[in-house]
Structures are given as structure tokens and as C-alpha cells.
Amino acid sequence: MNDELYNKGMQTRRSVLGDAHVDKAEANKTDFDKDFQEYITNNAWGAVWSRPGxxxxxxxxxxxxxxxxxxxxxxxxxxxxxxxxxxxxxxxxxxxxxxxxxxxxxxxxxxxxxxxxxxxxxxxxx
Structure with a gap:
């Protein structure tokens, strides 16, 4: 996992969706969906939503x-x-x-x- 991208993604995710939403999603994460949660945090939130364009x-x-x-x-x-x-x-x-x-x-x-x-x-x- 790219920690820098994940951390940037998590920061953006929290700023958009709010801490309560992200905290709930993180609390409900299981072994089944943890890879998916990491994927969306890295790619949707870290690589795309965090872009300056x-x-x-x-x-x-x-x-x-x-x-x-x-x-x-x-x-x-x-x-x-x-x-x-x-x-x-x-x-x-x-x-x-x-x-x-x-x-x-x-x-x-x-x-x-x-x-x-x-x-x-x-x-x-x-």
C-alpha cells in the first residue's frame, strides 16, 4: 500500500464526506471489503479527488x-x-x-x- 496516497485520500475523503461518515465506514469495514475500501481511498480519493485541476x-x-x-x-x-x-x-x-x-x-x-x-x-x- 502507498501510505502517502492513502493518507492524502483519507484526508480528502474526510473533508468531503465528513468524519462521521468515514468513521462509520471504517468501523464497518471487514476482511471482505477492506481491500475495496483501501482501493477507493487510494484511487478515488487520493489519486483523483485530491488532484489540483x-x-x-x-x-x-x-x-x-x-x-x-x-x-x-x-x-x-x-x-x-x-x-x-x-x-x-x-x-x-x-x-x-x-x-x-x-x-x-x-x-x-x-x-x-x-x-x-x-x-x-x-x-x-x-
């Missing part, structure tokens, strides 16, 4: 569009929640999902909008 806000919005387009609702919800850490606003998410409707389809965007509305309403109530 895009801001966390920009990466967040791209990720939301892709997850919505692919119908990955659980991951989409996680990344919509993470916008409070990335600098992406509700208006940013709204615009990305409207844009997603044009290129990935109205049903996909409709489902993603329902998820976003629920999350933003929950956050407002907290």
Missing part, C-alpha cells in the same frame, strides 16, 4: 451528475449530503440535475430531484 465543488457537481445519470441513488444521496462540505449549493445541485435531464433523461433527473429535495428538507429541519 478541479475544485472540490466542481468535482462534487460532476459526481452528482454522473451518479444521477447512472441511477446510483445511495451514492447520489451521500454526495448530495456532502455538498455542505464541498461548497456546492442547492442552486448548483438544481442546475446540475436540470442539465442531467437534458443529457441523461427526465426520469433519471426526476428521481435524483426527489432524493435531493428529501435531503435538503432533512437538513433544513436539523
Amino acid at each position: 478541479l475544485t472540490k465543488r466542481e468535482r462534487s457537481l460532476i459526481t452528482i451528475a454522473l451518479l444521477a445519470a447512472l441511477g446510483h441513488d445511495e451514492e447520489l444521496a451521500m454526495h448530495i449530503r456532502a455538498t455542505k462540505n464541498t461548497g456546492a449549493t442547492q442552486d448548483d445541485v438544481k442546475e446540475v440535475l436540470l442539465h442531467t435531464a437534458v443529457y441523461a433523461g427526465v426520469p433519471v433527473a426526476n428521481g435524483a430531484i426527489k432524493i435531493a429535495k428529501k435531503i435538503f428538507a432533512e437538513e433544513k429541519d436539523q
Whole structure:
């Protein structure tokens, strides 16, 4: 394992998803998925999310569009929640999902909008 890449990935992962989310994921890690967790920490968070070419806000919005387009609702919800850490606003998410409707389809965007509305309403109530 590349400790430097892993540490950079973990730092970025925590800054985007929050300590509570990452701590829970780490606590639930087993021998079965520890290699996968290391892989995503190294590659997604260390090698890609930590690159200087895009801001966390920009990466967040791209990720939301892709997850919505692919119908990955659980991951989409996680990344919509993470916008409070990335600098992406509700208006940013709204615009990305409207844009997603044009290129990935109205049903996909409709489902993603329902998820976003629920999350933003929950956050407002907290």
C-alpha cells in the first residue's frame, strides 16, 4: 500500500464526506471489503479527488451528475449530503440535475430531484 496516497485520500475523503461518515465506514469495514475500501481511498480519493485541476465543488457537481445519470441513488444521496462540505449549493445541485435531464433523461433527473429535495428538507429541519 502507498501510505502517502492513502493518507492524502483519507484526508480528502474526510473533508468531503465528513468524519462521521468515514468513521462509520471504517468501523464497518471487514476482511471482505477492506481491500475495496483501501482501493477507493487510494484511487478515488487520493489519486483523483485530491488532484489540483478541479475544485472540490466542481468535482462534487460532476459526481452528482454522473451518479444521477447512472441511477446510483445511495451514492447520489451521500454526495448530495456532502455538498455542505464541498461548497456546492442547492442552486448548483438544481442546475446540475436540470442539465442531467437534458443529457441523461427526465426520469433519471426526476428521481435524483426527489432524493435531493428529501435531503435538503432533512437538513433544513436539523
